[in-house]
Amino acid sequence: MELVIRGVFMYLFLMVIVRVMGKRTMAQASTFDFVLLLTISQVTQQALVGMDYSLTGAVILIIVFVAVNVIFSVIKGKWPFFSKMMEGTSLILVDNGKMLPIRMKHSQVAEDDIMLAARSTHGLERVEEIKYAVLEKDGTISIIPYKSES
Template structure:
């Protein structure tokens, strides 16, 4: 039973920590992010298994984590409020070429990242060419270009 409780505690703690770090941290992974995830994985393994490193305990922990994942996905699909609380909502970052500074600061997104998405997706190089820029719940930035008159 201790392993199940450990798995639950680690799952919740990691979920909260990754939500706090922001959506962009999960969208584009850098070498630093990859190394960090490896270290977190190793530390998590130690916390999950504790003293009992038997195969049975490992399988119990894995089964618990998979059950938690399935339960969370089911809750997100079947309860809109829970889904919004767990996933968040898309955030509008730019409207008609004007960056919404407070939202960008809150999301820890710079104008450069918005422009990068605009260049990659549409070949746009100026904020004035963007009708809307939206930070999606996945961490990607969607760009809706201005329509030419």
């Protein structure tokens, strides 16, 4: 039973940590982020199994993680508020060619990140060419350019 409690606790704890880290951290992981993720996984493994290195313990933990994940999926499907709380919502960062610095700072998105997305998806060179830039729930930036008058 201790393994089940450890598994549920670590799942919830890691979900909160990933949520606090922010969307951009997950979408554009740097080398430092990758090293941090590896370190967290090693510490998590030690916290989960303690001194139990048995195959049975590993199977129990895997079943607990899958079960908790399925339960959260069902809850998110039934209550949109819970889904919004756990996954967040999309956020407009550029509105009609004007950057929204407070939102960008809160989301840890730099102007360079937006312009990179604008150049790579639409070949845009200036922020004034962007009608909307949206930080999606998965951490990517969607660019909606002004319609060209051709």
